[in-house]
Amino acid sequence: MKSILDGRAALTAEVEKVAEVAGYLWQNGWAERNGGNITVNITDLVDDEIRSLRPISDVKQIGVSLPALKGCYFYCKGTGKRMRDLARRPMENGSIIRILDDCASYVIIADNAVMPTSELPSHLTVHAHLIEKGSPYKATVHTHPIELVAMSHNDKFLAKDVLTNILWSMIPETKAFCPLGLGIIPYQLPGSKELADATLAELDDYDVVLWEKHGVFAQGLDVMDAFDQIDVLSKSAKIYIDACAMGFVPDGMSQEQMKEMSRAFNLPK
Numbered sequence: 001m002k003s004i005l006d007g008r009a010a011l012t013a014e015v016e017k018v019a020e021v022a023g024y025l026w027q028n029g030w031a032e033r034n035g036g037n038i039t040v041n042i043t044d045l046v047d048d049e050i051r052s053l054r055p056i057s058d059v060k061q062i063g064v065s066l067p068a069l070k071g072c073y074f075y076c077k078g079t080g081k082r083m084r085d086l087a088r089r090p091m092e093n094g095s096i097i098r099i100l101d102d103c104a105s106y107v108i109i110a111d112n113a114v115m116p117t118s119e120l121p122s123h124l125t126v127h128a129h130l131i132e133k134g135s136p137y138k139a140t141v142h143t144h145p146i147e148l149v150a151m152s153h154n155d156k157f158l159a160k161d162v163l164t165n166i167l168w169s170m171i172p173e174t175k176a177f178c179p180l181g182l183g184i185i186p187y188q189l190p191g192s193k194e195l196a197d198a199t200l201a202e203l204d205d206y207d208v209v210l211w212e213k214h215g216v217f218a219q220g221l222d223v224m225d226a227f228d229q230i231d232v233l234s235k236s237a238k239i240y241i242d243a244c245a246m247g248f249v250p251d252g253m254s255q256e257q258m259k260e261m262s263r264a265f266n267l268p269k
Contacts, residue, residue, distance in 0.1 A: 003091055004050060004110035011045040014222070015075060015090050021227045022077075023087035025143050028234075031083035036143040036215070038086075039116075039123040040223055041130075042096070043072045044138075055098070055107035063121045065104040066128040072099045073109075074127070076116035099124075122196035126219060129200055139223040144215040145230060147237035148182075152212045158184050163210070169252025170236035172261055178229045179267040182216075183209035190214060208233060 005012040018038055025031040050073070074097050077086055081093040091111040099106050108114070117123065123140050130137045157163045164181030168174050183202035188195035188211070199217055202209040208218040208229050216233075220226030243250035253261075261267065 004053075004096060005091065008045070008047070011042060014040060014042055014045060015094075018075060018077075018094070018223050019087050019090040021141065021223045022083040022090070024227060024231075025141075026082075026084040026087060028145070030143040030145050030215075030234075032144065034080050034082050036077075036083055037117040037119050037123060037141070038075075038077045038094075038223055039120070039127065039140050040075045041072060041127055041138045042075050046073045050109070053109045055109055057108035057113045059100065059105050059107055060115075061105050062099075062124060063104075064125060065102075066099070066124055067103045068128040068131040069099040069124060070101055070103045072127075072131075073097065074099075074116075074124070076120060076123070078114035079116060079118045081114065119191055122191070122199065125196055125200060126203060126217075129203070130219065135219075136221055137219045139220050139226050140217065141220070141223060141226040141230065142215060142217045143230065145234040145237070147241050148210055148216060148234055149213065150241065151237055152184075152210055152214075158186065158212060160184065165255075165258075166240060166252065167233055167236035168258055169254075170239040170250065172253070174232050174236045175258060175261050175267060176265050177232045178208065179262075179265075180206045180208075182206060182233055185209055185211050187212040187214070 005015060018040060025036055075094055076097060077094045086093040095108045095112060095114040095116060096110045097106045097116060098109050126140055151157050151163060161181060167182060183206035185198045185202060188198060199209055203219060208216055210216050216230055218226040218230050220229060240250055
């Protein structure tokens, strides 16, 4: 069967980035079984031939109306699909969807009729919000970083910006490459509207949010950008936990040292 990627270098490169990141998530132990999700707005990479493709699925309801997404196209990880399989065969374990003109439904157009992630409404709500505020971000990633999830089991880390400052202080690169820090969302039922609403609110101030006892949700310019931010935060969490395992709580960089970083690199916080 001919793939929608055939002869389309830019679209192929974007899907290959998704596959590469899916492999990293699996290799890091952040994507057990079918855990985690990736969605990418590929509308800018779609040509007239793709726009004319007939759907390969029935019309599916999103469950919410999102006017900003009218006519948009997304690559989505498939529901129940494993990241390790997506890394090897992204178009067999994901699909490309078109948002219909009613802004409340979609169809699958390629390559296989793989149903998108069950958390599609949450991801699409974030994408709609990004478009509405003119953001250049095109990708969202949800995954389960071990050390960050472990730290979310301690209430002392969950007050506003407490964990952000700890993680920033572990290594200078964390503040440089994740300058907005880490938002915190108290535990909510996975896939619930409450979790989606809380995530949307936190993403106005942070690029990465931590879902207590669950995982993280990140947005970025592309899927690699979103992954990189999770990666640097996770590295800092590992440094903190490794130091504690050695028998001491790490001092971290001082507030003055972090302010110096902000001035030197023109960081927002």
